[in-house]
Amino acid sequence: MTMNLVTLRTFLAVVQTGNLNKAADLMNVTQSTVTARLDVLDAELGQALLVRSRKGAQLTKAGFAFQRHAELMVRTWEQGRKAVGLPSGFSGMVSLAAQDELWTGLGDLWIDRARAAQQDIAFEAWPGDHADISRWLNSGLVDAAITLLPVAGDDIVSCELARDQLVQVSSDPRAAVEWDDNYIFVDLGADFRRRHSLVWPTDNTARIAFGSSSWALNYLLRNGGSAFLPWRMCEPHVAEGRLHVVQDVPAFSRAVHFSWRTASAQEHPWLEHIHQSI
Numbered sequence: 340m341t342m343n344l345v346t347l348r349t350f351l352a353v354v355q356t357g358n359l360n361k362a363a364d365l366m367n368v369t370q371s372t373v374t375a376r377l378d379v380l381d382a383e384l385g386q387a388l389l390v391r392s393r394k395g396a397q398l399t400k401a402g403f404a405f406q407r408h409a410e411l412m413v414r415t416w417e418q419g420r421k422a423v424g425l426p427s428g429f430s431g432m433v434s435l436a437a438q439d440e441l442w443t444g445l446g447d448l449w450i451d452r453a454r455a456a457q458q459d460i461a462f463e464a465w466p467g468d469h470a471d472i473s474r475w476l477n478s479g480l481v482d483a484a485i486t487l488l489p490v491a492g493d494d495i496v497s498c499e500l501a502r503d504q505l506v507q508v509s510s511d512p513r514a515a516v517e518w519d520d521n522y523i524f525v526d527l528g529a530d531f532r533r534r535h536s537l538v539w540p541t542d543n544t545a546r547i548a549f550g551s552s553s554w555a556l557n558y559l560l561r562n563g564g565s566a567f568l569p570w571r572m573c574e575p576h577v578a579e580g581r582l583h584v585v586q587d588v589p590a591f592s593r594a595v596h597f598s599w600r601t602a603s604a605q606e607h608p609w610l611e612h613i614h615q616s617i
Contacts, residue, residue, distance in 0.1 A: 344416055347409045349376040350388065354406060357395045407474055414480040430459045433607060434481040436472040437464060440552055441485050441595055444571030445501060445617065449485065449597075452616045457609060482603035483610055487528060490598040500597035500614050505531065507585040508573050509565035514586040521564035524548040525555040527593065534591055535567070567591070 352362040353373065363370045374391075381387050388402035398406065433453070437446035442464075450462055465481060469488055475481045477492040484490055489497035505527055509519070524545035526532065549555035555566050556573060565585060576582040597614040604610045 344413060346376045346380050347413050349373055350380055351406070351409055351413065353377065353389060353396050354398060354402075357397070359391065359396060407478060410475070410480060411478050414475075429461045431607065432461045432463065433457075433483070433603070433610070435462065435464045435483050435485070436467055436475055436481040437485040438469065438472065438487060439466045441487070441503075442466070443553065444569070445503075445595060446485050448617055449614070453609075453613050456613060456616075457607075460607070476598060476600060479600065479602070482607070483597065483599040486596055486598065487593065489596040494601050495598050496601060496604075496611070497596050497598040498614065499594050500617055501595045502592045503595050504570040505567050505591040505593065506570050506573070507565060507567050507588040507590075508559075508577065508582040509585050510559065510563035510582060512583040515588045518543045519565050520546075521562075523555055523559055523564050523566035525552055525566050525568060526550045527552070527567065527569075527591075530593060531567070531591055538589055 349362065349366055349368075352365045353359060356362045356365060359370050359373050359377075363373045366373065377389060377391075384401070384405065386401040387399055388405055389396045390399055435446065435449065435453075437449075446464060450464060453460070454462060465475070467475065469486050469490075472481070472484045472486055473490045473492075476484050476490050476495060485500060491497075522545050524547070526548065547558070549558065552568055552572055556568055556576075558564075559566055559568075560576065560581060570590075573582050577584060597617075599610045
């Protein structure tokens with residue numbers, strides 16, 4: 340069998356970048372090497388996994404089916420390698436996945452609390468969207484996850500981790516206005532969009548919108564304006580006087596969920612309780 344981990348990593352790099360040239364740069368090889376590895380993989384499986392063109396590369400139906408197995412094989416190898424190579428004094432490894440939106444003030448806090456409570460455990464953390472994280476958790480690629488929606492699965496337990504407070508902040512101290520020409524819309528979920536339209540029923544449209552709170556915050560700090568953002572992210576900037584809570588504007592909240600594998604909790608029983616300290 341000629342298929343190996345390098346071939347699988349190459350396939351996943353193409354899936355990640357959507358482009359053979361970018362995958363080649365990521366793997367530090369030539370494009371012809373990437374093409375040759377993909378050809379080997381297609382030959383081994385007897386099916387084309389990717390539709391390749393000058394515009395990029397897209398998964399075929401077979402490619403979609405194979406992707407999660409490739410991730411599992413690569414990740415299983417990595418977990419085994421890390422388990423064998425654990426530094427002296429560590430008895431195990433726990434993997435946490437989190438939506439990038441939820442890392443600051445939640446994911447990083449979870450890691451800090453878990454490390455303090457479990458000094459003989461090594462930790463790793465991975466970013467992903469909800470679909471990726473759900474697949475990783477159900478396949479055993481990660482042990483636990485922090486997401487906006489609970490992760491479902493036969494071997495998965497989910498609970499509410501926290502209520503994420505969403506407040507309107509501005510680069511200038513002020514009270515609520517009918518409309519701010521420098522308002523930045525941050526898409527914080529379907530429930531937020533519905534409640535936002537009730538609180539601010541206007542035909543005006545923000546000139547710029549972000550699907551990431553961290554991107555919006557960085558933009559706001561650089562360029563000024565106002566936006567609804569998670570309080571856990573903007574609180575330090577409010578304390579420093581760089582941002583100000585807009586007066587007379589109601590705050591919103593949204594649920595954040597913590598999910599874990601029951602199989603992982605059997606090995607690490609503290610997984611069922613550590614979220615209570617957040």
